[in-house]
Amino acid sequence: MKSYEEVMEILEAFDLTRSYRDAGELAGCSHHTVEAWVARRDAGLLPVPGVSVSRSKLIDPFLGKVEEWVDRSNGKIRADVAFDKLKVLGFTGSERTTRRAVANAKANYRRGRRRVYRPWIAEPGLWGQWDWGQGPSVGDRGTNLFCAWLGWSRTRVVFPTWDRTLPTVIGSLDRAMRRFGGAPTYWLTDNEKTVTVDHVAGIAIRNPRIVEAAHHYGVTIATCVPFDPESKGGSEATVRVAKADLVPTDANLLPAYESWAELVDACEAFMERVNARPHRATRRPPVEMLVTERDHLHRLPELGFTACFGETRRVGWSATISYGGVTYSVPHELADETVWVRVDGDELVATHVAGRGAVEVARHRLSTPGHPMIDDAHYPPRPAGPLHREPKPTNTAEAAFLAIGDGARMWLVEAGVTGASRVKVKMADAVDCAALHGSERVDWALGHAATFGRFGEGDLASILAAHPSRDHHRADETHSLQDGTRAWEGFGR
Numbered sequence: 001m002k003s004y005e006e007v008m009e010i011l012e013a014f015d016l017t018r019s020y021r022d023a024g025e026l027a028g029c030s031h032h033t034v035e036a037w038v039a040r041r042d043a044g045l046l047p048v049p050g051v052s053v054s055r056s057k058l059i060d061p062f063l064g065k066v067e068e069w070v071d072r073s074n075g076k077i078r079a080d081v082a083f084d085k086l087k088v089l090g091f092t093g094s095e096r097t098t099r100r101a102v103a104n105a106k107a108n109y110r111r112g113r114r115r116v117y118r119p120w121i122a123e124p125g126l127w128g129q130w131d132w133g134q135g136p137s138v139g140d141r142g143t144n145l146f147c148a149w150l151g152w153s154r155t156r157v158v159f160p161t162w163d164r165t166l167p168t169v170i171g172s173l174d175r176a177m178r179r180f181g182g183a184p185t186y187w188l189t190d191n192e193k194t195v196t197v198d199h200v201a202g203i204a205i206r207n208p209r210i211v212e213a214a215h216h217y218g219v220t221i222a223t224c225v226p227f228d229p230e231s232k233g234g235s236e237a238t239v240r241v242a243k244a245d246l247v248p249t250d251a252n253l254l255p256a257y258e259s260w261a262e263l264v265d266a267c268e269a270f271m272e273r274v275n276a277r278p279h280r281a282t283r284r285p286p287v288e289m290l291v292t293e294r295d296h297l298h299r300l301p302e303l304g305f306t307a308c309f310g311e312t313r314r315v316g317w318s319a320t321i322s323y324g325g326v327t328y329s330v331p332h333e334l335a336d337e338t339v340w341v342r343v344d345g346d347e348l349v350a351t352h353v354a355g356r357g358a359v360e361v362a363r364h365r366l367s368t369p370g371h372p373m374i375d376d377a378h379y380p381p382r383p384a385g386p387l388h389r390e391p392k393p394t395n396t397a398e399a400a401f402l403a404i405g406d407g408a409r410m411w412l413v414e415a416g417v418t419g420a421s422r423v424k425v426k427m428a429d430a431v432d433c434a435a436l437h438g439s440e441r442v443d444w445a446l447g448h449a450a451t452f453g454r455f456g457e458g459d460l461a462s463i464l465a466a467h468p469s470r471d472h473h474r475a476d477e478t479h480s481l482q483d484g485t486r487a488w489e490g491f492g493r
Contacts, residue, residue: 182297
């Protein structure tokens with residue numbers, strides 16, 4: 001295709017040189033092109049100014065059929081399929097030509113059918129959105145990321161969860177709203193079964209439990225149009241950013257998560273980071289705009305919606321609850337508190353509802369009576385029992401002996417187990433030996449004595465004598481009392 005200006009340059013070059021080849025070199029084209037345009041000028045077929053001129057193509061006779069196929073397929077036909085069909089009709093051109101023709105036909109088809117977007121002007125306190133993303137694995141178990149944001153301030157929250165059941169959805173919404181400091185007027189989300197159970201004539205039929213929860217918090221839950229991600233792009237962007245920063249991939253080189261607490265800490269750090277930096281659209285940090293938006297959020301009830309969390313159980317002082325005649329452990333911080341328990345598949349889930357919202361605190365596999373399920377992570381470090389008692393000094397003499405080192409501690413423990421006699425006297429002797437031979441040698445000797453069961457009188461001194469110190473002191477001239485040889489320096493001169 002040549003524009004009108006390019007054609008005029010070609011003709012001007014020919015008029016100047018009167019040679020097809022010379023004109024082609026000046027205009028930067030083939031001499032055949034120059035000859036063709038000169039012939040068209042002589043025939044009065046020059047292009048109209050402002051209109052590009054294209055030469056005829058092999059596909060021109062088939063363009064009508066290509067446009068028909070594009071219209072019948074609603075603009076979805078593939079170029080390679082169109083090329084195969086054209087070959088049957090006698091087309092002898094290349095697949096590249098077909099791809100250009102199909103692309104042009106699709107562009108013409110979309111004109112007038114393109115979706116028109118009206119700019120969305122967010123209002124403070126009006127809209128909140130949530131969506132789910134696949135989270136990283138903790139150990140050999142997958143997780144989910146609950147991602148929510150406020151449309152006006154762009155404040156984002158991300159919570160990890162083990163599942164996407166209805167109690168988890170309601171608990172995550174409760175936590176998110178308490179993190180925001182209030183409830184928006186509308187919550188917008190996708191059409192999952194936890195929210196929408198069916199569609200009738202294009203009308204979403206809500207899950208009755210999610211409607212009860214919405215009434216409890218005074219919000220309205222809306223769902224986007226099916227297969228229309230544009231209606232909740234904000235929450236999907238939150239999911240995309242969260243997954244990019246939290247899920248280990250080859251692109252971010254994040255290490256795998258070893259524990260659930262490590263993933264929770266990573267989500268907290270992510271929220272602090274994204275909410276503290278200026279947002280691209282508002283040019284202000286969301287944490288600053290949230291202060292203003294909180295004045296427009298609805299007040300939350302003191303207690304969360306707990307109807308779907310199961311049954312209540314009182315946590316005993318041993319940080320355990322009983323369900324179905326089986327004892328299950330919960331974090332020890334919840335002693336004497338009330339938790340909600342429910343069965344989720346083959347697991348028992350415990351949820352605690354407090355000022356920070358509904359939080360899942362424990363999850364155990366279902367068991368049978370007589371087989372308690374105790375998680376050591378729910379308890380602080382176990383104190384030393386009768387078989388693992390550590391020496392603790394109660395006076396200065398004991399402190400001086402134990403200060404020798406780990407060998408002294410081992411000796412005292414083993415001496416107590418074997419019933420050695422006159423332990424205090426032998427401890428005082430060891431302290432004296434440490435002052436004479438050094439704490440390091442005596443500590444080594446006490447450790448060997450404990451290992452081989454030598455707790456008799458004089459055993460420590462015997463071990464020290466059998467293994468003398470390897471530090472040998474040699475006499476040198478530095479501190480010698482002999483006369484020097486300086487007087488002989490001039491001998492024989």
